[in-house]
Amino acid sequence: MTSFTAAVYQNEYLPEGGSEVNAIVTVTAAADGGAGGVTVGAGVPEAVEIIMIDCSGSMEQPASKIRAARDATATAVDCLRDGVWFAVVAGSNQATMVYPATVGLAQASPATKAAAKAAVGQLRAGGGTAIGSWLRMANSLFDTRPQAIHHAILLTDGKDESERHEEFVAALESCQGRFQCDCRGVGTNWVVSELRAVAAALLGTVDIIPDPSGMEADFRSIMDSAMGKAVASVALRVWAPQGATVTFVKQVSPTIDDLTPKATAVNALTSDYPTGSWGTESRDYHVCVQVKPAAVGAEMLAGRVSLMVGDQPVSQALIKAIWTDDAALSTRMNNAVAHYTGQAELAQAIQEGLEARKAGDEATATTKLGRAVQLAAQSGNDATTRLLAKVVEVEDADTGTVHLKRTVETADEMALDTRSTKTTRVKH
Amino acid sequence: MSTTPLPAPGSAEAPERGPTCPACGEPVGDEDRFCEACGADLPVGPAASMPVEPEVAGCVTCGGAVGDDGYCGVCGLKQPDPHDREELDLGWAAGVSDRGLHHPTNEDAMFLSAPRPGMAVAVVCDGVSSSSNAMAAAGAAARAAGPVLLDTAGTDPKAAIAEAAAAAQQAVIAVPRVGDGESPSCTFVAAALRDGELTVGWLGDSRAYWLSPSGNRRLTTDDSWAAMQVDAGVLTEEAAEADPRAHSITGWLGADAPVAVPRVTQIELAGPGRVVVCSDGLWNYASDADRLAGLLEGSPPDAVGAARHLAQFALDSGGHDNITVVVLAVGERTP
Numbered sequence: 224m225t226s227f228t229a230a231v232y233q234n235e236y237l238p239e240g241g242s243e244v245n246a247i248v249t250v251t252a253a254a255d256g257g258a259g260g261v262t263v264g265a266g267v268p269e270a271v272e273i274i275m276i277d278c279s280g281s282m283e284q285p286a287s288k289i290r291a292a293r294d295a296t297a298t299a300v301d302c303l304r305d306g307v308w309f310a311v312v313a314g315s316n317q318a319t320m321v322y323p324a325t326v327g328l329a330q331a332s333p334a335t336k337a338a339a340k341a342a343v344g345q346l347r348a349g350g351g352t353a354i355g356s357w358l359r360m361a362n363s364l365f366d367t368r369p370q371a372i373h374h375a376i377l378l379t380d381g382k383d384e385s386e387r388h389e390e391f392v393a394a395l396e397s398c399q400g401r402f403q404c405d406c407r408g409v410g411t412n413w414v415v416s417e418l419r420a421v422a423a424a425l426l427g428t429v430d431i432i433p434d435p436s437g438m439e440a441d442f443r444s445i446m447d448s449a450m451g452k453a454v455a456s457v458a459l460r461v462w463a464p465q466g467a468t469v470t471f472v473k474q475v476s477p478t479i480d481d482l483t484p485k486a487t488a489v490n491a492l493t494s495d496y497p498t499g500s501w502g503t504e505s506r507d508y509h510v511c512v513q514v515k516p517a518a519v520g521a522e523m524l525a526g527r528v529s530l531m532v533g534d535q536p537v538s539q540a541l542i543k544a545i546w547t548d549d550a551a552l553s554t555r556m557n558n559a560v561a562h563y564t565g566q567a568e569l570a571q572a573i574q575e576g577l578e579a580r581k582a583g584d585e586a587t588a589t590t591k592l593g594r595a596v597q598l599a600a601q602s603g604n605d606a607t608t609r610l611l612a613k614v615v616e617v618e619d620a621d622t623g624t625v626h627l628k629r630t631v632e633t634a635d636e637m638a639l640d641t642r643s644t645k646t647t648r649v650k651h
Numbered sequence: 652m653s654t655t656p657l658p659a660p661g662s663a664e665a666p667e668r669g670p671t672c673p674a675c676g677e678p679v680g681d682e683d684r685f686c687e688a689c690g691a692d693l694p695v696g697p698a699a700s701m702p703v704e705p706e707v708a709g710c711v712t713c714g715g716a717v718g719d720d721g722y723c724g725v726c727g728l729k730q731p732d733p734h735d736r737e738e739l740d741l742g743w744a745a746g747v748s749d750r751g752l753h754h755p756t757n758e759d760a761m762f763l764s765a766p767r768p769g770m771a772v773a774v775v776c777d778g779v780s781s782s783s784n785a786m787a788a789a790g791a792a793a794r795a796a797g798p799v800l801l802d803t804a805g806t807d808p809k810a811a812i813a814e815a816a817a818a819a820q821q822a823v824i825a826v827p828r829v830g831d832g833e834s835p836s837c838t839f840v841a842a843a844l845r846d847g848e849l850t851v852g853w854l855g856d857s858r859a860y861w862l863s864p865s866g867n868r869r870l871t872t873d874d875s876w877a878a879m880q881v882d883a884g885v886l887t888e889e890a891a892e893a894d895p896r897a898h899s900i901t902g903w904l905g906a907d908a909p910v911a912v913p914r915v916t917q918i919e920l921a922g923p924g925r926v927v928v929c930s931d932g933l934w935n936y937a938s939d940a941d942r943l944a945g946l947l948e949g950s951p952p953d954a955v956g957a958a959r960h961l962a963q964f965a966l967d968s969g970g971h972d973n974i975t976v977v978v979l980a981v982g983e984r985t986p
Contacts (some may be wrong), residue, residue, distance in 0.1 A: 465713075466729030492725070514727070520752065522729035524722035541720065544727075 224255035225501065227530050228554045229540040232559035232649075234547050236552040237516070238329065244512045244525040245509030247475070247544040247649070250498075251505040252454065268453055269371040271308040271328060273361045273402075274323075276311040277379040281412065282348035289348045289410060289543075295442040299376065303331040304447035310364050311339055315350030316385045318360035319480070323638045328364055351385030354421065362398045372401030372455040372500045375425075376445055377538065378438070380409045383417050391417075395424045403427050403444050403499045408641075409435055411633040415640045417523060423480060426499040431641050433634035449501035454532055457497040459508060462527040465492060465506030466515040469526070472496045475563040476507035479570050479644040507648070509563050510542060519546045542642035549622055562602060562649040569598040571608065573643035577614075577636060580627065587629055589615075597623030604647045610639040659818050687833055706975035710849055732756065734786075738955065741765045743953035746773070746977040747962040752970030753931055754780075759930050759975040760789035760837075764981030770802040771844045773977040775857050776819070776837040777930040779903055783832035788823045792837050792904050793820035800843050809915045812852035818902070820911040823904045836905025839913060840871060842928050847920050852913035854902040855932050857975075861938050862947060865925025867940035875901030893940055894903055898931065911915045923982030925957060954980040 235247035253358035276296055282289040295309060303309055308328040311321040320326055322339040329335045357377065365373045383391050398404075406418040409432045422429035428445075432438050459482070463469050474480040480498040489495055498506070512525045526542035547553055576591030592615050599607040600620035611617070613635040615625040710717055715725025722729055735750040744765035750757040758778030765771040774915040776786025776792040803811035807828050821837055826835040836856025849870075851859040856873040872878055875889035876899040891897060904911055920926075927943060937943045943961075950960035958978040965974040 464723070465715075465725050467727070517728060524727040524729065525718070542723075 225252050225503070226255055227252050227457075227532075227538040229528060229530055229538040229615055231528075231540040231542055232543060234553075234555050234556055234557040234560070235543040236547045236549070236555070238550065238553040239519050239546060239548055240516045241544075241546065241553065241575060242513050242516050243470070244514055244542060244544045245557070245564075246510050246526070246544075246559045247557070247563060248508045248510055248540050249529050249559075250508065250530060250538070252501045252503060254503050267304075267306065268426045269308070269368065269373045269490060270304070270450075270452070271365055271368045271402075272299075272303060273310050273312060273364055273375040275313075275314050275318070275351065275357045275361060275375060275377045276346065277341075277381065277409075278319075278350070279315045279352045279379075279381055279385075280349050281352075281381050288435045289346065289560060291438045292378060292409070293346050295357060295378075296343045296346075297354060298439045299446050300331075300336050300339045300343065302443060303336060304448060304450050305331050305333075307331045307450070308368050309317075309339070309430050312357060312360055312364075313346060314352070314354070314357040314377075314379070316353050316356070318357045319616075323345065326360075326364070328367060352379060352381045352383055353386035353390075354383045355386050355391040355415070358394045358404075358421070358574050361404075364393075367404050370455075372452050374449040374452065374500070375402055375404040375427075377404050377406045377418075377421065377440065378409060379406075379413050379418070381412050382414050382577045389428050395421060396622050397621050401426050403632075405429075405449075407438075407445075408440060408630055408637070409434050411637055415637055417496050419641070420504045426497065428478065428482070429641050431634065433638065434502035448502065452500040453502055454578075455500045456524065456532045456533065457498045457501050459485075459491065459498060459581075460489055460493060460495050460531045460536070461510065461527075461530040463525065464514060464523065468513045469494065470513055471509070472513040473567065474498070475509045475566060476646050476648050478629055479567055479646060482508075493553045507559070507563065509560070509567070512542065514544055517546055519548050521546055529554055540600075557623065559649045563646065565598050565602050566604070566646040569595055569602070569604065570596065570643045570646075572641040573607070573611070577640050580614075580636075585627055589625060591622035592627070593625040594624050595623075602647055604645075606645065607639075607642065610635070610642060614639055679868075717870055721860060737761075739763050739772075740955040742982045743768065743954055744771045744773070744860075744956045744978070745953070746975070747955075747958040748975040749932075749962050749966065749970075749973065751973050752966060754973055756786055757973045758786040758789055758837075758851070760786075760793040761972040761975050761977055762793040763977055764797060764801055765979075766801070769844070769846050769930055771803070771979050772797055772841070773844075773926075773928045773979065774800070774819075774839070774841045775928050775977060776839055776904070776977050777855070777857050777932075777973065778974070779833070779836040779838070779900070779905070781833060782836040782905065784826055784829040785832075785834040785837060787826045788835035789837040789907065791822040791826050792819035792839055794839055796839070800841060804845070806863075808845060808848070809852075809917065812841055812842060812913060816852060816854065816911065816913045818854070819905070820904050820908070824906045824983070834906040836903045836908065836928070837902065837905050840928055841913070842926060842979070844920075844926065844981070846861075847981075848917065849920055849926060850915065850917045851928075852915040854904060854908070854911065854913045855900045856898065858927075858929055858931075858934055860927040860943055861918065861920065861924060862940065862944040863922055863981075864918070865922055865924075867944040868918075869940045870918065872914070874914075875900050892935075908945045919951035920981055925954075926959070926977075926979040926981060928977040928979075929961070930973060930975040932970075932972035933961055933976050935972060936965050938969035949978065952980075954978045956970050 278396040312318045320343040405427040471483040486494040523544045525544040529536040530538040572595040579587035678680035713726040737833040739746040762774040776789040796819040799815040799818045838857040840853040859870040877897040880886040880891040894963035961976045
């Protein structure tokens with residue numbers, strides 16, 4: 224059983240005529256008895272896990288890649304909790320069932336897990352890469368257990384080149400909200416923006432596994448997290464007053480994920496933003512609302528954020544706006560809002576800087592990556608600072624003075640790109 | 652706080668009733684054209700379905716439905732707390748309590764009763780803002796002290812005031828602590844008028860004045876740092892009241908009060924005039940008795956007009972604190 228709590232961190236004071244309200248909402252899911260909120264989900268939840276393994280021809284180059292994929296998949300199968308429904312799918316020009324042999328799901332037990340591992344051991348590489356067709360197959364498998372927690376792992380080593388881009392986009396659209404998918408790219412021949420699109424649409428993570436030997440540990444950690452999920456389909460329900468606009472709703476910790484485009488309207492003033500399934504964890508969301516300014520002294524509810532498990536509200540947080548003529552109050556920046564605004568700028572500076580570098584625009588790349596170095600240092604984001612140092616020579620982190628390195632390992636650049644959205648947590 | 656407690660929302664609703672016949676009062680159906688019991692013609696249309704339950708009041712700004720959290724569910728504006736502005740008009744006695752312009756809540760409270768001409772009990776308490784649950788403390792003190800003073804009408808008024816203060820002290824001690832801060836506490840000033848004899852008791856810096864054509868007097872001496880400086884001859888009254896420490900009080904009601912026994916004074920009121928009992932939200936802007944009397948020169952003659960006038964003066968002067976003003980108009984509408 225899980226209980227949810229929500230807390231708001233904001234400066235509710237606005238100057239006369241001020242209209243932008245920013246707040247960080249921290250949502251914490253605790254094993255029952257921890258956080259003291261409404262308890263949901265009794266017993267062990269029904270779950271479906273689908274592992275999609277790229278078996279295109281390039282997985283044989285070198286052969287260690289397909290061998291590592293087999294081993295990592297076997298490890299993932301070992302991590303399955305008995306009773307979980309699962310399938311292993313081989314991806315190339317189309318999706319092919321590996322286990323069970325026919326289109327459907329198997330229920331994890333010592334016997335089915337052994338059979339699955341035997342089937343995985345027979346995986347051979349050949350053919351192209353059509354990620355959209357793999358996702359469609361996963362979607363139809365999940366459909367057979369509609370009430371369960373749906374999670375997938377997608378591993379690829381290459382570019383999506385065996386289907387039209389429209390097919391890929393259409394597949395993503397049809398899968399959105401149906402399951403969560405953690406994406407991994409092995410080696411350096413895959414395209415960060417493609418996997419990021421899959422992960423963003425399907426509320427999952429994206430990361431690089433530079434060397435096939437790292438695959439097994441990575442799969443194990445994905446599975447540990449997936450098997451810990453206890454509550455499916457949690458949504459943030461955001462109410463804002465008439466005349467107000469929700470500018471954005473972003474997850475800002477542990478990673479940046481803009482939920483704004485995923486909003487579905489509940490009524491004229493209320494929308495739901497999906498957050499996927501939850502284990503015992505804590506996440507931060509940045510909510511920005513534009514309200515109609517009211518008179519000095521007035522207090523307005525600028526937003527009500529309810530955490531919804533199905534139709535049941537399990538926790539609620541209020542975002543307020545109070546207009547004041549006291550500049551000392553209205554100019555105070557809330558720590559949490561400032562921190563995550565900085566982390567979002569950091570991710571953007573990295574992505575834009577790397578793009579400019581690829582396009583040969585060294586001046587922009589130097590400025591953007593310099594700003595990124597500065598922001599990472601200021602916010603104590605050491606992991607990002609280390610990744611940046613592999614791409615630029617840092618002369619002075621405080622001022623953001625950097626030089627582009629002449630030679631950069633592709634894997635380092637891709638790691639910086641994929642991990643740019645990882646944020647450090649603010650201390651409240 | 653008022654002498655007539657506001658009905659709690661939802662607690663005193665009329666029992667649910669369908670439409671009834673206007674002639675005999677028997678229940679009738681929504682669609683009936685004639686009463687089944689007496690045969691009278693029934694009015695058609697919406698008038699037939701009366702009486703209606705009073706609607707829950709909508710948002711003061713846009714009319715939208717207000718949620719349990721006190722915010723409008725449509726425009727989001729916080730709805731005013733009824734305690735933000737309270738008025739009591741008992742004819743020759745009246746009181747106004749106002750949140751002011753800078754405090755988020757009204758932590759002042761008043762009790763006023765005028766059972767017959769020439770007899771009145773007024774209590775004003777000002778929650779100590781650095782203490783926990785100050786609004787509840789002030790409300791509890793005023794509610795406890797007022798009725799005690801009314802009940803002891805036949806006894807020595809000085810003893811009655813002390814008894815009322817003791818009851819208020821017990822009530823404040825019983826107020827639960829909420830969050831941080833010192834023990835819940837408040838100031839106290841009580842005035843008992845009996846046929847021309849006025850008895851006033853106080854703890855803290857809430858005050859009573861007697862303003863009359865034959866002379867204007869402040870009746871209380873603050874239990875405050877400022878008053879101590881003036882008494883000791885260290886500072887002039889003006890300088891002391893301008894000091895940031897002016898509002899540090901040396902007497903109050905609460906578990907941590909040094910002495911919860913009020914100082915008491917008594918005067919015979921000669922001729923017509925006005926008794927003003929108030930919190931510092933008013934006298935911060937007009938401490939001097941002559942100044943206060945001067946303000947009333949242009950005010951309406953009735954008690955509620957005078958109380959509103961003084962409260963408005965404090966609001967116009969900045970309204971930095973909660974403002975409570977009780978006025979007893981003596982010898983004007985009383986025999």
